[in-house]
Amino acid sequence: MTRSRQTADWGSRAGLAKIIPSSVAVGSGTGSADTVGNVTFSGASSVSLNGVFTSTYDNYEIIINHTCSANASAYFRLRNAGSDYTSSTYYAGMVSYFTDTTTLYGETSAAAAQAYIGEVSDSKAFTKFSISGALIAERKILIGTTYRTRVTGPTGKGSTFGVFVNSTSTYDGFTFYPSSGTITGTMVVYGYND
């Protein structure tokens, strides 16, 4: 028996659409965005993308490859019209695992002026998260995962995190930054086609 498979003809609206920011800001170092939305940065104490959240999409995927000059925490902030949102309404929770132990760690951060979303390190790290409702008058939610390697132990740490931002304002961008040191890497934002 052959089962027919139904697929919708989404055409060019299928899947994820890469987004070119309207501008990029770095706290130090350099930054650049190419014609297909790949953002590169080097020696940056922070990287901000402006104009990536628009009325075209409700949900977004953000992918960051990074290496830092220090081993430190990684933070996220929403941003609008070129300014970070720094009110103490970021709530984050995280479960982390390590390469050198089977122990799981739970970490939380409440009523902070930024969202704690894992770590940056002196070797390769990868951070990926989705955000819902950035440009909608409702609470913002991030769900994501990150993995960082490190030159010396514990050499690997993976984390799964969730964040909500208790704000119903709208935001067109975000900032990613380490608590210490400067980061080098690439960043890209996708919009989810409905």
Place this chain on the structure above:
Amino acid sequence: MPKEPIDITPADSVVPVYLEEPTEEELAQRQAEHEAAEAAKATREATRESALAKLAALGLTEEELKTLAV
């Protein structure tokens, strides 16, 4: 007072790139966050080491404890 952004757009960028240096206040806040996070990690690790030492005193290993916890 935030510093005025400086246009540092390189030739290969299709959008403007600005240098927005953090304020002294922002830098101090990041340093405080960093120190607090590092202190929390150290506390967690010390607690874990203490717990493992107690397990060892009871004759249990970490793996045996996990077996019991499942």
